[in-house]
Amino acid sequence: GQSLEQPSEVTAVEGAIVQINCTYQTSGFYGLSWYQQHDGGAPTFLSYNALDGLEETGRFSSFLSRSDSYGYLLLQELQMKDSASYFCAVRTGGFKTIFGAGTRLFVKA
Amino acid sequence: NAGVTQTPKFQVLKTGQSMTLQCAQDMNHNSMYWYRQDPGMGLRLIYYSASEGTTDKGEVPNGYNVSRLNKREFSLRLESAAPSQTSVYFCASLDRWANVLTFGAGSRLTVL
Numbered sequence: 001g002q003s004l005e006q007p008s009e010v011t012a013v014e015g016a017i018v019q020i021n022c023t024y025q026t027s028g029f030y031g032l033s034w035y036q037q038h039d040g041g042a043p044t045f046l047s048y049n050a051l052d053g054l055e056e057t058g059r060f061s062s063f064l065s066r067s068d069s070y071g072y073l074l075l076q077e078l079q080m081k082d083s084a085s086y087f088c089a090v091r092t093g094g095f096k097t098i099f100g101a102g103t104r105l106f107v108k109a
Numbered sequence: 110n111a112g113v114t115q116t117p118k119f120q121v122l123k124t125g126q127s128m129t130l131q132c133a134q135d136m137n138h139n140s141m142y143w144y145r146q147d148p149g150m151g152l153r154l155i156y157y158s159a160s161e162g163t164t165d166k167g168e169v170p171n172g173y174n175v176s177r178l179n180k181r182e183f184s185l186r187l188e189s190a191a192p193s194q195t196s197v198y199f200c201a202s203l204d205r206w207a208n209v210l211t212f213g214a215g216s217r218l219t220v221l
Contacts, residue, residue, distance in 0.1 A: 002168075008149070031208055042199060042212040043152065050208070087151055089210075095140045095159040095203060097210065098168060101151035 002026045004100035006088055011106040012078055020073045020086050020103045028093030032064050032071045035087045037102070043087060046073065075105075083107045111135050115200045115213035122190045122220045130185040130216050132200030140203040141183035142210070143167075143175060145196040152199065158183055190220045 004024045012018040022032065031050040035043040049055055049064035049071060061074040075082055085102045092098060115132045122128055134141065139160045144152040144167075154167030156175040164175050172194060174186045187194055200213040 033208060033210075035210070042214055043210070044212070045209045048208045089152075091208060094165070095205070096154065096157060096165070096167070097142070097203070098154055099144070099152040101149060 002090075002092065002098060004088055004090060004098065006086075006100045006103045008101070009104045009106070011108065013108050014078055014080060016078050017074065017076050018078060018105065020075075020088075020105070022071050022073075022088035022100055024069050024071075024088070024090050024100075026090050026092045026098070029066065029069075030091040030093060032062070033089040033091070033097070034060075034062055034073045035089060035099075037085045037087065039084075046086075078107050080107050080109065113200055113202055113211050113213035115198075115216050117216060118214065119217050120219070122187075122218065124191060124220060126190050126220075127186065127188050128190065128218075129187075130198055130200070130218075131182070132184065132213060133182045134200075134202040134211070135181065136202060136204070136211065137180070138202035138204060138211075139180070140205065141177070142201040142203070143173075143183070143185045144199045144201065145169065145194075146199060146215075147196050155185065155198075187218075190218075192220045194218065195220045 034046040037043040047062040064071040142157040143155040158177040201210045
């Protein structure tokens with residue numbers, strides 16, 4: 001079967017750095033994406049990695065290692081508004097995209 | 110505003126009733142998706158349509174049917190609703206160049 005594994009919860013303090021990991025086992029791989037979802041809202045796109053390495057977008061960075069079937073999302077200078085759920089997603093091929101179960105991030109003052 | 114519109118936002122059904130969730134996008138995207146979201150289980154793919162005229166099963170297709178009506182519209186039908194189908198349903202469309210999924214606001218369905 002296909003699976004994406006990520007921690008269920010992470011807690012960090014305001015101003016800190018937090019890393020959310022994602023490991024995947026899929027029948028095909030075209031890229032790893034990250035989405036953010038606030039309570040009651042829809043998921044919104046954060047980043048996409050098709051190749052190995054680090055992608056940076058403002059306070060958020062995302063990393064991919066295809067040989068390790070592993071990626072992470074790095075959030076810097078945490079703010080209270082970053083409290084949300086974060087999902088990794090893999091495009092497995094033929095435009096099929098599946099998601100992990102999500103990581104709930106709690107940011108404390 | 111450009112985006113994905115899904116209706117209805119809320120629906121309560123009795124077991125055995127049928128209903129259709131509607132989704133439309135105005136971004137000229139080829140690929141569209143239906144996901145369901147349950148607490149602690151993330152987003153699970155029900156069906157997707159890679160392009161107009163094609164549909165494919167996702168991870169949890171049982172109990173659902175879909176129709177890609179045209180490039181803009183992709184509907185999800187529950188023929189005989191069951192309590193296990195109580196969930197929040199999200200429609201999405203894909204920008205293939207950026208590999209970005211844009212989601213609708215969601216439809217909360219309760220089956221009694």
